[in-house]
Amino acid sequence: MVKLTINGKEVQVPKDTTVLVAARSAGITIPTLCYHPRLKPNGGCRLCVVEVKNIPRLVSSCTTPVSEGMEVQTETARLKEVRATIMKLLLSDHPVECINCRATDDCALHELTMFLEVHENEFTGERRKYDTRDGNPFIERNMEKCILCGRCVSVCEEVQGVGAIDFAYRGFKSKVCPPFEKDLDCEFCGQCVQVCPTGALLGKMWDRGLRLGQEKKAVDTVCTYCGTGCNITLNVQGQNITKVTASERHWNEGWLCVKGRFGYSFVTSPERLTEPLIRKGKELVEVSWEEALDYTAERLKATKEKHGEDTIAGLASARCTNEENYLFQKFMRGAVGTNNVDHCARL
């Protein structure tokens, strides 16, 4: 363990901890933009700078490991000024049109502007102008809003192992893009969207069907696709799913795949079955629940009486819940009277 003081408070943390993590573990807030707890720190945004006794320059707390006896200050007037300047520089090249931005309620840049009380900006000048068109159907890339924090680049390489994007050019012209600035062509897992601190990366299908005056909810649940069982949050408004997000609190750490993150619109597809149907002649026709259930029970009972219960078989479902499957097998064994119940575990 290493002992140090942060803002005069004594803190003890394991060796190799960074100053930022040490401070956060002691309940001390240091603003950050490019830092993400699940990614390697790159010290790019400089917002997390702190003062360390006997080091004349400011150091970025996300990349500086603690050392024995270190004395750290995180809240001095000098730091406040430096952070405000960094924010102003970032904002000077960011379209501050938050009213038209779909990330307004989920934007670290906006939050930090408020937190650091940056209300006026003396820096003005040329702004980057980018064509935002991208042919892919999943991820909207508004690169004018990009603050070049590099989280998307890191997550794509470190977590997803794809490396579909990287920094290109230098200085004012720096940008994050796929090779040769082509359209994004990747696994579309959307990990980059998840970690983007601004509105630079968004789901293209988000907020479809947004209505006025309908209640917004965020419901934690489990993805319905493969057996991994990722935790997801369905963001809904009225009867629409506006987007799927994933919380970093859960075991899957906020990571999802293309199906889990972007493949949700089937739920509200107009092709959903909404009425019970019975085949009359060649056609399946709409009937009441009463009729459908009575008819089904009657037919199953008739089969049972005429041919015996073991001529009836049921398929439970790897798609349905435990509770539904339990009741279904209980129904087949108890009500129909057969153990002919299986599901597609083998398929």
Added chain:
Amino acid sequence: MASLATIFGSGAMTNSIRGIKHMEVIFIIGSNTKESHPVIANQMIKAHSKGAKIIIADPRKVPLVRFADQHLRLKPGTDVALINAMAHVIVKEGLHNSEFMEDRTQGFEAWKSSLDEFTPEFAEKLTGVPAADIAQAARAYAGSSKAGIFYTMGITQHTHGVDNVSCLANLALLTGNIGREYTGINPLRGQNNVQGACDVGGLPNVYPGYQKVGDPNMRRKFETAWDCVLSEKPGLTATEMMEKASGGRIKSMYILGENPVLSDPNMKHTIDALKNLDFLVVQDIFMTETAALADVVLPATSFAEKFGTFTNTERRVQLVRRALTPPGHAKPDLTIIQEMSGRMGLPMDYASAEDVFNEIASVWPAIEGINYKRLEKKGLQWPCPTRDHPGTEYLFKDGFPVGKAAFTAVEFKPPAEITDDEYPFILTTGRNLFQYHTGSMTRRVPEIEAVAGKAYIEIHEMDAKKLGLKDGDTVNVASRRGNIDIRAMITDRVNPGVVFVPMHYAEAAANMLTNNALDPVCKTPELKVCAVRIVT
């Protein structure tokens, strides 16, 4: 699962997803993890970046191969030869874990002789994998005490799937890479709740919690719990049901949220079987290819419209919460089943999914400690027998339920159908990243259709050249059971002589071609190997 249950006394993924990143050796066989279980693959990539060795045995150059130290590119259906040869090397070079074997296994001496013929050189002939590579993989796996095995349907969907799993279990028993953190035999389950559907008794031979139908004590237990009379005869598996339906011995079927027309082998046979029924009722959220054949279709609810639990591949029971109301007159499956059961003479009266869950916990001791209140905070991995039990991250810490686990001698058997002059290509099937299973959900997502909306057959450049094919050409692919027209994708993902078709596309259904030959023990069909010909 049948094999794991016989060998160890419990058939499920032994270890946990979160432990993967701490493994030193990851042996993946018959699993395209990056496309079928992408978030699990992320854990493997994390392990790789920390220095773990990844060994992939797969006929195809699956995307995770990019991170692999070794890619053992075996011929489809030759897994037994490959795995036995690895065991052969481990035993011959004395790399086995004698202490573990002494304490926790039996039958080593008898089994050992069954390996004699499986020299790496012998295996090379059958698998096409160089003998030296097999030996190297064996040494890597045996050389670590944090080595895990991962597999999916590439191992099980064979006429000798149980044999394949037994061979993998032998490897774990030989090296002691089981019963500890960061090890284990880890079948990755393909569907959101396939683990749960098995757990709660969606199987013909066991009641909820794998309590055997054939055991009179268990039958009495459930007769008491459910207040009804139960049949002592174990039921039919899904594949057998189709056989019997086609033979006229199954008359009526009730299908809940499944699409066998597309998911079962030999599609024509499945359709004929379902058409041959007197009565078919399908309960689903879409008019699937199966529902279209039904006499009654009942509109059910999607995962977003109901409460309940799913159990993921690592035995983690997690809460599913309702976010939307069901569309139109669709009803929750729980309500439908209860209404039907009452009409069939077994009244059910559950106020909520939670009520049902509590009943499951009362008949299956391994989840007695789980309730919705605990799940509100986070999912719990079974076994979790008491309210203060934290759940079980990995199985068999204190021994196997069977006591000493036995080594299983396995001989090599070729697939049920092998190539010949008439059908010269081996067809193997699987999933791709974007689509899911029979596509009833993903094919209704326009964004997914935009990038992966067309069926394709993967074919090697050399074969394409022989056939005079260009990328994108339409070919006719035929097996003894049916044929499809499909777009050719020329790629080095497959070896010459092997072709791959994803299972998702009804208009060019892989299962039109596949073989409905079954594993004799667990009745899994051989979806991963059949013989086809390609006509341009």
